[in-house]
Amino acid sequence: ExxxxxxxxxxxxxxxxxxxxxxxxxxxxxxxxxxxxxxxxxxxxxxxxxxxxxxxxxxxxxxxxxxxxxxxxxxxxxxxxxxxxxxxxxxxxxxDATQALLVPADSGIDSAEGLDGLRLAVQSGTTGADYAAENIPGAELVTYEDLGLLLTAVQTGQVDAGINDNGVLLDFVAKNPELAVTTEFDTGxxxxxxxxxxxxxxxxxxxxxxxxxxxxxxxxxxxxxxxxx
Ligand code: GLN
Missing domain, CATH: 3.40.190.10 (Periplasmic binding protein-like II)
Structure with a gap:
């Protein structure tokens, strides 16, 4: 019992x-x-x-x-x-997970500093949204309700980049090679x-x-x- x-x-x-x-x-x-x-x-x-x-x-x-x-x-x-x-x-x-950066593969963006003045997609209520708010002050944060909307926003160019957990983003770029994960932020x-x-x-x-x-x-x-x- x-x-x-x-x-x-x-x-x-x-x-x-x-x-x-x-x-x-x-x-x-x-x-x-x-x-x-x-x-x-x-x-x-x-x-x-x-x-x-x-x-x-x-x-x-x-x-x-x-x-x-x-x-x-x-x-x-x-x-x-x-x-x-x-x-x-x-x-x-x-x-185990860490935050990661999703960008168009040809964008050349590969760091937090590289996001200065650009639009960065975050997912509402997540650790990625918190991380971006605290550590990527130069970006304009755009909030999406779920991961699907965030991925579409990066894919269609509504935003320049997106932040989310490495596991989901690496899975997505394996299936969508026009996008890439160019850095991880080691949030542990x-x-x-x-x-x-x-x-x-x-x-x-x-x-x-x-x-x-x-x-x-x-x-x-x-x-x-x-x-x-
Ligand atoms: N791991 C992240 C968090 O806990 C994202 C989780 C999610 O979006 N399902 O905030």
């Missing part, structure tokens, strides 16, 4: 924010991705299915969605930060799965599953599936 109580009996309900390929994105009628596969392992260990709810990232990282009982956990490529720790509880880290971030503050029964289960999949090779299989060897 795990003592885990679920908002919807028989399923683990995940709040996430789409699209954040390859962590979570729509493929046909299905939501797939790295985070989806990781939480499927938690669901397996609990003997339930996973149900996914698309939620604004602002309400995920603020703890609002978890507190309102919209979901049991949040898996959204979400960086563990001190501010967020005050509003929700994080699992052990399960993925780690993703965690969020639960409502004080939900230790579920947090312990998530951490136990993360440990199991690291030990039994499942984590490496999921990693290879979405990021290659």
């Amino acid at each position: 795990s003592g885990v109580e679920l908002v919807d009996a028989g399923a683990i309900t995940t709040c996430t924010h789409l699209p954040y390929e390859p962590f979570q994105f729509q493929e046909g009628d299905e939501v797939v991705g790295f985070d989806v596969d990781v939480v499927d392992e938690v669901a397996d260990d609990l003997g339930v299915e996973q149900k996914i709810v698309n939620t604004p990232f602002e309400t995920i990282q603020s703890g609002e969605a978890l507190n309102a009982g919209q979901c049991d956990l949040a898996a959204a490529g979400m960086t563990i930060t001190d501010v967020r720790e005050q509003n929700l509880d994080f699992s052990d880290p399960y993925f 971030e780690q993703y965690g799965i969020g639960v409502r503050t004080g939900n230790t029964a579920l947090l312990d289960q998530v951490n136990a599953t993360l440990e199991r999949i690291q030990d039994d090779g499942t984590y490496d299989e999921i990693y290879a599936k979405w990021f290659g060897e």
